[in-house]
Amino acid sequence: MENDLNVSIQGFSNKELANTIGKTTLNIIDALYKKYNLDISKLKKVLISSDYSSALTQVSDDYNHCISSTYTNSAQAVxxxxxxxxxxxxEQIAEYTLVLSANFFFDIILPDETVNLKNLSPVIHRLHHELIHVHERNVSSLDQKKTVDDYDDALFMPGIRAWSEYLANYESSETAPDESVKETLNTLEATLTEVPSEIEDLIFKYKIQTLALGDMYFEVKKRIKLITNMYAYAHGYIHAWDIDMDKHFPKLTQLLSSSKLAKPLSNLDAALIYLKTKYDCNELVSWEDFDSTTLATNELYAAFGIRIERNKEPDTGIYIHVD
Incomplete structure (x- = not known):
């Protein structure tokens, strides 16, 4: 591992705890790097903070990097x-910083602020997952200069993020504890049970004029991204482990087949398998390869009666049609 990787701890009141978490993190990264031959050459800093939101803002400002105004923070996933x-x-990648919440280490931090390394497996897996993100970007042949407009943010970017989460869980599945996989699939079940109703409620409020179109769309877009992310995240495990869903998760299987989202999610599944095949053959070189994930995302919006069109004039936003 490159010796210029810095692990920094922020906001921990217990110095001994901070030092232990920092050293443990560096040791795990070094071990994963060596065992799985990961390309993490551009990862320059890992920032572990008790104030995750502020840490994201701090690094984003330092990097002049535009991040979404919110990170995942819903009833289903944080x-x-x-x-x-x-x-x-x-406009080529110079370096990365990995920002981790103190909650990333909740499995090993005890109430008395000591560390229990006997329960380290989930932390190892989560770090493995994050290092796959770094590796993927470092070895990518995709054009990093691609610009994204409002239309792409709605339909193209969810597929990009879903693919990245799918790949990270697929490639890190060897270190995944059984409980982490079970928890992820249970979270997908909760997402598919609860989030469609949330979307329908937002659209209803727009139709009765108690919610503005822009506010409705902003909230719906967040939830569509949550659905695609959780579906891909879970299916990284499902495909890597070849899980018998009928046997082990019959309720989720029934939900996936009976939901009005069944067809677009099935198409997303096929798109992820296609991308993994291209990736394994070093043939994932064009953003056009993500047309199928874009189509699946468009179908998710359509399932709720929403159609999005790019304005004819460049850089003038999008049209949002609601049935």
């Missing part, structure tokens, strides 16, 4: 890690 990118002058 973000605890994010990889931020600094671009070089020619």
């Amino acid at each position: 973000g605890i890690a994010q990889l931020l990118t600094k671009l070089a002058s020619k």
Whole structure:
């Protein structure tokens, strides 16, 4: 591992705890790097903070990196890690900082602020997952200069993020504890049970004029991204472990087949398998390869009666049609 990787701890009142978490993190990264031959050459810093939101803002400002105004924070899932990118002058990637919430280590931090390394497996797996994100970006042949407009943010980017989460869980599945996989699939079940109703409620409020179109769309877009992310996240495990869903998760299987989202999610599944095949053959070189994930995302919106069109004039936003 490159010896210029810095692990920094922020906001911990217990110095001994901070030192232990920092050293443990560095040791795990070094071990994973060596065992799985990961390309993490541009990962320059890991920032572990008790104030995750502020840490994201701090690094984003330092990198002049535009991040979404919110990270995942819903009843179904809460973000605890994010990889931020600094671009070089020619818009090529210069370096990364991995920002981790203190909650990333909840499995090993005891109430008395000591560390229980006997329960380290989930932390190892989560770090493995994050390092796959770094590896994926480092070995990618995709054009990093691609610009994203409002239309792409709605339909193209969810597929990009879903693919990245799918790959990270697929490639890190060897270190995944059984409980982590079970928890993820249970979270997908909760997402598919609860989030469609939330979307329908938002659209209803718009139709009765108690919610503005822009506010409705903003909230719906967040939930569509949550659905695609959780579906891909879970299916990284499902495909890597070849899980018999009928046997082990019959309720989720029934939900996936009976939901009005069944067809677009099935198409997303096929798209992820296609991308993994291209990736394994070093043939994932064009953003056009993500047309199928974009189509699946468009179908998710359509399932709720929402149609999004790019304005004919460049850089003038999008049209949002609601049935």
